[in-house]
Amino acid sequence: MAGGRCGPQLTALLAAWVAAVSATAGPEQAALPAEQSWVQPMTASNWTLVMEGEWMLKFYAPWCPSCQQTDSEWETFAKNGEMLQISVGKVDVIQEPGLSGRFFVTTLPAFFHAKDGIFRRYRGPGIFEDLQNYILEKKWQSVEPLTGWKSPASLTMSGMAGLFSISGKIWHLHNYFTVTLGIPAWCSYVFFVIATLVFGLFMGLVLVVISECFYVPLPRHLSERSEQNGRSEEAHRAEQLQDAEEEKDDSNEEENKDSLVDDEEEKEDLGDEDEAEEEEEEDNLAAGVDEERSEANDQGPPGEDSVTREEVEPEEAEEGVSEKPCPADTEVVEDSLRQRKSQHADKGL
Numbered sequence: 001m002a003g004g005r006c007g008p009q010l011t012a013l014l015a016a017w018v019a020a021v022s023a024t025a026g027p028e029q030a031a032l033p034a035e036q037s038w039v040q041p042m043t044a045s046n047w048t049l050v051m052e053g054e055w056m057l058k059f060y061a062p063w064c065p066s067c068q069q070t071d072s073e074w075e076t077f078a079k080n081g082e083m084l085q086i087s088v089g090k091v092d093v094i095q096e097p098g099l100s101g102r103f104f105v106t107t108l109p110a111f112f113h114a115k116d117g118i119f120r121r122y123r124g125p126g127i128f129e130d131l132q133n134y135i136l137e138k139k140w141q142s143v144e145p146l147t148g149w150k151s152p153a154s155l156t157m158s159g160m161a162g163l164f165s166i167s168g169k170i171w172h173l174h175n176y177f178t179v180t181l182g183i184p185a186w187c188s189y190v191f192f193v194i195a196t197l198v199f200g201l202f203m204g205l206v207l208v209v210i211s212e213c214f215y216v217p218l219p220r221h222l223s224e225r226s227e228q229n230g231r232s233e234e235a236h237r238a239e240q241l242q243d244a245e246e247e248k249d250d251s252n253e254e255e256n257k258d259s260l261v262d263d264e265e266e267k268e269d270l271g272d273e274d275e276a277e278e279e280e281e282e283d284n285l286a287a288g289v290d291e292e293r294s295e296a297n298d299q300g301p302p303g304e305d306s307v308t309r310e311e312v313e314p315e316e317a318e319e320g321v322s323e324k325p326c327p328a329d330t331e332v333v334e335d336s337l338r339q340r341k342s343q344h345a346d347k348g349l
Contacts, residue, residue: 070126101164
């Protein structure tokens with residue numbers, strides 16, 4: 001009986017002790033701090049730290065599954081950062097869109113290596129062993145650095161960071177309208193369209209005001225002089241054009257005159273040749289007529305010495321008549337001359 005009564009009492013005492021122990025251990029466990037992360041978060045305010053020393057950066061997004069798979073490997077790599085003499089950081093592209101624009105991040109996750117302000121893109125897997133070999137074996141030396149306008153520290157990338165930060169703010173504002181306030185999405189789009197138009201008009205007005213402030217108008221007499229100079233230059237150009245046209249016309253007239261003179265000279269030469277030919281033909285015809293006359297005289301009867309004067313006079317008269325050219329011969333000569341003249345006239349035409 002005594003043993004049966006002691007059993008339940010011992011059980012109650014053990015239960016009370018366990019409850020007391022659990023009550024005292026609960027606050028102690030709650031007071032323990034969470035495990036400290038060795039990865040340093042990078043923001044737009046402290047990203048210049050990577051310009052000194054050696055760094056490895058990871059760009060990620062909380063919703064990205066591939067980024068979540070490499071979180072443990074990246075944390076292990078950061079724990080060994082002291083041994084590797086390298087600093088490890090991470091950038092949340094949702095919270096820091098400006099940095100994603102500065103490094104021109106288009107895929108996630110994205111890894112970058114920085115050595116004394118010189119940046120290189122790491123395109124290997126986000127596994128601890130590969131990352132460790134990349135640093136120990138200095139494989140980054142064989143990778144082409146981001147220089148010139150591609151460098152995150154350049155002026156071009158600074159402008160890109162500004163654009164990305166503005167787009168991030170607009171996205172957050174859109175989420176505030178649609179999620180927090182419950183406004184329909186199309187109302188948010190209409191709001192942004194109207195805001196863009198108003199902003200464009202405002203910027204145009206600002207540019208006009210700035211141009212009016214910095215533009216100094218010329219005095220009236222200077223403006224009049226400039227107009228007069230412009231008119232005189234135009235008149236001078238017009239005169240030059242007229243002179244050039246007149247010179248062209250004069251040259252064309254001279255060429256036409258020269259061609260006409262040459263044609264007239266050729267015609268005169270042809271006329272002289274034709275006249276010379278006609279004269280030669282007339283001389284030949286006259287010589288032929290003289291030969292015919294001489295032959296006719298040679299064929300006449302010889303005269304007698306005892307003839308009286310009365311008989312001689314009739315004979316002389318007959319000889320004078322016989323010396324006259326034959327009318328048939330003269331007609332032939334005249335016809336030939338007429339034909340030559342008509343041919344010469346046709347050639348002249």
